[in-house]
Amino acid sequence: TPLDMACLGGDIKIVQLLLQNGANPNPQGELSTSPLHMACDAGHIAIAKLLLQLGVDINLQVDEPHYPEKSLTPLHLACYRGHTTLVDLLLQNNVDLSAQSKSLDTALHTASRRGHLNILKLLLE
Structure with a gap:
């Protein structure tokens, strides 16, 4: 959707404009992504904060579509990309640490596999 692309691109003013004009931040139907997933994948913390609000x-x-894993949460993507600040934001908003991908990986598995030590420390606190 245009909102997904704006979240990926990182321009919060465009995201706000789309939202003000009726863009739905909550995907419906069988979509392969969501605005929050896009923001977390690209590391756009201000957009992620707005969406969480x-x-x-x-x-x-x-x-x-760009990951071999299926059934990923925004936390999985932030861990995969090494976005420590985003992981911290998601943790502050009561993200489910036990959520598993279709291959049963949690965010902890993802961060471990990618070698993101700072994220591992956050997840284990």
Whole structure:
């Protein structure tokens, strides 16, 4: 959607404009992504904060087309990319640490596999 692309691109003014004009931050139907997933994948913390303030589903699982894993949460993507600040934001918003991908990986598995020590420390606190 245009909102997904704006979240990926990182321009919060465009995201706000789309939201003000009726863009739905909560995906419906069988979509392969969500605005929060896009923001977490690209490391755009201000956009992620805005979406969380709007009450989007922080634990939504989707099949991201650019990842071999399926049923990923925004936390999985932030851990995969090494976005420590985003992981911290998600943790502050009560993200489900036990959410598993279709291959049963948690965010802890993802961070371990990618070698993101700072994220591992956050997840284990």
